[in-house]
Amino acid sequence: MAERFKNYIGGEWLDATTGQTFENINPSNMEEVIGRFPRSTKEDVDMAVKAALDALKGWKTTPPPERGEILYRAARLLEERKDELAAVISRENGKTRGSCIGEVQSALDMANYMAGEGRRMFGRTTHSGLRKRFAMTKRYPIGVVGIILPFNFPMALSGWRVFPALICGNTVVLKSDEYSPQTTVHFVRILEEAGLPKGAVNLVHGFGGEVGEAITTHPDMALVSFTGSTATGRRVAENCVRRGARVSLELGGKNGVVVMDDADLELAADGVVCGAFSVSGQRCTATGRVIVHRDVYDRFLAILVEKTSSLKAGPAEDDGSDVTPLINKPQLQRVLGFIERARADGCRIVTGGRQLTGGVYDRGYYVEPTIIECDGPTKEIAREEVFGPVLTVLTAEDYDDAVRMLNVSPYGLSASIFTRDVTEAFKFFDDAEAGVCYINAPTFGSEPHMPFGGLKDSGQGYREVGWAAIETYSELKTLYVDYSEKIQNVQFVEED
Numbered sequence: 183m184a185e186r187f188k189n190y191i192g193g194e195w196l197d198a199t200t201g202q203t204f205e206n207i208n209p210s211n212m213e214e215v216i217g218r219f220p221r222s223t224k225e226d227v228d229m230a231v232k233a234a235l236d237a238l239k240g241w242k243t244t245p246p247p248e249r250g251e252i253l254y255r256a257a258r259l260l261e262e263r264k265d266e267l268a269a270v271i272s273r274e275n276g277k278t279r280g281s282c283i284g285e286v287q288s289a290l291d292m293a294n295y296m297a298g299e300g301r302r303m304f305g306r307t308t309h310s311g312l313r314k315r316f317a318m319t320k321r322y323p324i325g326v327v328g329i330i331l332p333f334n335f336p337m338a339l340s341g342w343r344v345f346p347a348l349i350c351g352n353t354v355v356l357k358s359d360e361y362s363p364q365t366t367v368h369f370v371r372i373l374e375e376a377g378l379p380k381g382a383v384n385l386v387h388g389f390g391g392e393v394g395e396a397i398t399t400h401p402d403m404a405l406v407s408f409t410g411s412t413a414t415g416r417r418v419a420e421n422c423v424r425r426g427a428r429v430s431l432e433l434g435g436k437n438g439v440v441v442m443d444d445a446d447l448e449l450a451a452d453g454v455v456c457g458a459f460s461v462s463g464q465r466c467t468a469t470g471r472v473i474v475h476r477d478v479y480d481r482f483l484a485i486l487v488e489k490t491s492s493l494k495a496g497p498a499e500d501d502g503s504d505v506t507p508l509i510n511k512p513q514l515q516r517v518l519g520f521i522e523r524a525r526a527d528g529c530r531i532v533t534g535g536r537q538l539t540g541g542v543y544d545r546g547y548y549v550e551p552t553i554i555e556c557d558g559p560t561k562e563i564a565r566e567e568v569f570g571p572v573l574t575v576l577t578a579e580d581y582d583d584a585v586r587m588l589n590v591s592p593y594g595l596s597a598s599i600f601t602r603d604v605t606e607a608f609k610f611f612d613d614a615e616a617g618v619c620y621i622n623a624p625t626f627g628s629e630p631h632m633p634f635g636g637l638k639d640s641g642q643g644y645r646e647v648g649w650a651a652i653e654t655y656s657e658l659k660t661l662y663v664d665y666s667e668k669i670q671n672v673q674f675v676e677e678d
């Protein structure tokens with residue numbers, strides 16, 4: 183009998199008001215039901231928002247260093263339970279244990295970083311334009327924050343969104359993704375144990391069209407932080423903007439690597455292989471394209487194919503698996519659809535291209551690590567996010583041509599260049615249309631203390647993570663103190 187999990191509202195673990203549930207399946211063994219989760223509706227979201235509003239008064243007046251103490255305790259609990267939590271993530275997300283340990287580490291790094299922010303959260307003081315007047319800014323919470331998660335990094339993203347929201351004094355309604363809800367239950371249990379007051383974080387499980395819509399349309403939801411696909415993000419933004427609420431969007435990517443003729447080709451190939459195929463490409467910063475200088479194209483492709491051919495596809499519980507299962511059947515059909523259309527578009531499948539079947543592969547949805555050679559940057563496979571183990575290879579005449587191709591994609595999340603030329607490396611920072619840029623490194627690997635976010639269709643301006651998250655999750659007030667003992671104002675014109 184599968185374990186039955188609950189929502190967490192106002193400090194109580196509750197079923198959905200309708201009593202309905204949905205199943206969560208192990209992607210490495212689809213016959214295994216991990217648990218049953220509440221299929222919540224607007225009514226449950228309304229209860230969660232009410233609990234968050236009730237808790238807001240107490241939490242926003244708690245001094246930030248005191249809020250930080252709770253986050254430090256959460257970090258310690260994450261550290262103590264790293265292995266246990268990694269096992270939970272691995273089972274419901276289909277990633278290897280090693281990759282999931284990294285995810286827990288990422289969440290706990292963020293807990294420590296944001297706990298420290300409780301003693302910073304700086305405003306500014308400056309001189310007034312008038313005599314005997316004091317001018318400063320101070321940060322305040324925004325209110326109730328809705329956080330909507332995707333399936334692929336349930337622990338890291340819970341930490342990356344919830345800890346900044348809390349340290350700034352907001353209260354939270356967290357929506358888990360329907361394919362990775364169990365991790366969020368463990369995340370919230372840790373906050374509960376760390377001493378977070380009831381109602382400061384509320385967890386509601388369920389589907390996007392029900393729980394997600396109820397969050398984005400709720401009149402008391404002051405900010406929605408959404409991480410997921412660009413198509414859903416647009417819908418979330420419309421709902422929020424229509425009612426004047428803030429919205430922070432972290433969306434998809436078609437992240438490109440440029441390999442120049444002077445690059446260390448072995449290093450570049452290692453970077454591209456792990457960027458494209460680890461976690462089966464189900465990473466917003468996965469490498470979807472590599473754009474290679476004509477003079478090294480053949481050599482680079484040969485190294486790339488050799489390294490790709492040595493990858494082992496297998497289930498999450500096998501630590502030797504390099505390529506793990508896709509999360510579900512729609513994702514499999516989506517990936518195979520992209521490959522088929524690329525073929526029909528005249529692209530060449532260099533390696534891979536098929537679903538893996540037989541033995542352990544019949545227990546999940548696996549696609550061979552696939553490399554597709556494409557003769558132009560505008561074809562679908564070279565522009566659109568696949569979210570699977572599929573890499574497109576393009577040839578460029580020179581640096582300018584490579585950057586032109588890179589920027590053809592509508593997305594702008596991350597980009598990287600492999601080169602030994604320092605001038606080209608720094609030029610790349612200016613030229614690449616991406617929110618996160620790397621030199622001689624893969625397209626993923628963002629650190630918790632550094633801002634993260636995309637340009638173009640990958641975001642909409644706000645930055646999450648690092649110090650920038652404090653700006654996203656707080657309101658700035660501008661404050662003046664006049665000690666001149668007269669009414670003075672920069673807008674008065676003083677007459678002699």
Ligand code: NAD
Nearest residue numbers: 331332333359389390394395410411414432433434435466
């Ligand atoms: P998705 O857009 O299908 O779902 C994300 C979340 O939105 C889920 O919780 C879902 O239930 C919810 N949702 C669905 N419809 C909704 C609606 N109408 N209103 C509100 N919420 C709704 O994305 P996914 O398949 O879970 O995740 C993959 C996508 O996420 C990829 O595009 C990936 O690049 C992106 N992603 C981006 C980042 C980033 O930081 N930029 C990080 C991880 C994943």
